[in-house]
Amino acid sequence: MKRIKLKKVVTGIRPKSERKIRYEQVLNSEQLKAVMHDEGPALVIAGAGTGKTRTITHRVARLIEDGVLPESILLLTFTRKAANEMKERAMALLDGRVGKITAATFHSFASLVLRKHAGELGYNSNFGVLDAKDAEDTFGYVRQTYMREKGIDPRGKRYPKEAFIYRIYSAAINKRDTISNLILQENNRFLDSVSFIEDIITKYQDHKKQSNVMDYDDLLVNLHKIIKLGGKAWEMINKRYKYIMVDEYQDTNRLQHEIAMLLSGSSNNIMAVGDEAQSIYSFRGAEYDNILFFPEHFDKCELYKIQTNYRSTDQILALSNAVIQAATFGYRKNLEGISYGDKPRIISTADEKQQSRLIVQEILEMREDGEDLSDIAVLIRNGFHSFDLELEFDKADIRFQKYGGLRFSETAHIKDILAYLKVAVNPNDLVAWRRILLLQPGIGNVTASKVIQGIGDGRYTIKEDWFDIPKAEELRKQILMIIGSINEPEKAITLAIESYQPILENSHKDFKKRSKDLEQFVNIVAGYNNLGNMLSDLAVDPPTSTVSELAGEDREDEIVTISTIHSAKGLEWKHVYIIWVLEGKFPSGWVGEHIDSLEEERRLFYVAATRAKKTLTIIHPTNIFDRSTGYVLSTPSRFLDSVTEEIAPRYILEDEDSNE
DNA sequence: GAACGGCTCTTTTTT
């Protein structure tokens, strides 16, 4: 009889001597170590421009090459764009197997899971998703109703507005804190309104449940809940995902951190990647403590540091390092470069116009010299800091795309059309009803409220006539037609636009431009076969850029980029301009002297400077227009204080016209 | 009573 022998079962990693990718040759030694990390917890600290994406994509490929099931890899990133990009890059490195990994943001992963398992939490699986604006509008509606019910005079004592309530509510969830604590911390003006706020939040929660919708925060909360519940859903998730990787860990909030910890399960197979010097989302609840103390959550956590910067010249790094090292809490950051170039320039212009003209002039010159315009970016602190520059670009026929600021899906006309579709998908969506009702001629606040109340308490349904509101009859019929095409999104949206077109032409002078936007929008919708899916996708993953990108033509070539620094995260350009670098704009005026906020602004500036590969130009206008006092002299940003003349020479502009 | 046009004010950053 044959003897039975015990053989150890090896799961996951099966190192092979023959791999397709020559990791030792394409990676530096720091990157290689992280890529070769097998199992157990790991933290990768990767400074700006050190090849972080490269490291992540190579580790994904390496795991798969060594026998890990692609389906068992979960890669959580900060934006959907980053998720798709990493997946594609890893796929190009290896092969189609990479397509089977899950790459998503925390929110889109939550949406994916809940779409299947929300039943466990008492939701209908076709729940809708509210974007930030929708959530705020909902708070507005609930607040108004609440005050009317309670007989509170809106003119008496000043009660917090919906925008404030929403912010506090969201912060409480993401930081896992209480309302009163947060108000105590940041704004004692509303200290006596705590119960008012709490009541409204309760009503808001009820309202969402009644309408079968979730907001962004619910997505995270409910994902967390469903894991904690430990039911069938968690069983499936836990069984499937064995390798968790989280990018931009410095920007996770407490709730996301807890979710990541739970997802890593008992095997603790989690790799966190990030850079605490690039933490720029604390306003959204991000805590860089999550990355600083990451190793302390585990018995044994491997630490990998990647510090060689391949992106920027030594001269640009010298400036970046000088700025970040002047921080109050010393970051152990000192990027080392490998290339040589021109010193960054700090330029003082007379005013905003001159700032814009300088950039236009230099861009035109670069184009003459054969530079590709897509290698150039202008970075701004706030979305509206580029308004003047955009005008000048238009005048000079310089094509540009803009990231950040007001988004396509947040413009009034797109929101209007979305409201038609939302009502068709979910006739209980009272916020959407209100929006389209108010658009109709002859219907104002009073009539709209009547209809909404009727729908809310079930007296009206979409299928029956509302004899007492003849003004809304036409609209009701239009919606009914759209409902009839709910499984043909293209037809549905075309019907919606037909109904909306006369309203658009009446209310907006620039209706032609907006009409074109709507045409673009039809193209997006056409890709779906279900209106509900399209709506929730759009909420979780709204188009980031302005229309030009959506048009699909001239995508990459010959287009200058204007971007908020937040939206520029993870990106790089050969030539970078940072504008409005002065006190009150950057750091933003209303962070005051609050030290944590100031430090975050400093990190933001650091992120901006480290986007540049070859040239970096920092501009601050001297005469700026102040609404209350007229023109005033500005002070250059304090972040430039630690930048010596040696690191970056200063320039002022001379107008040639006046000299000749 | 209800709607509407025109005015001013304010605007961080985003999933």
Added chain:
DNA sequence: AGAGCCGTTC
């Protein structure tokens, strides 16, 4: 660009 407010119009 959009929201809120106020005097005017239907």
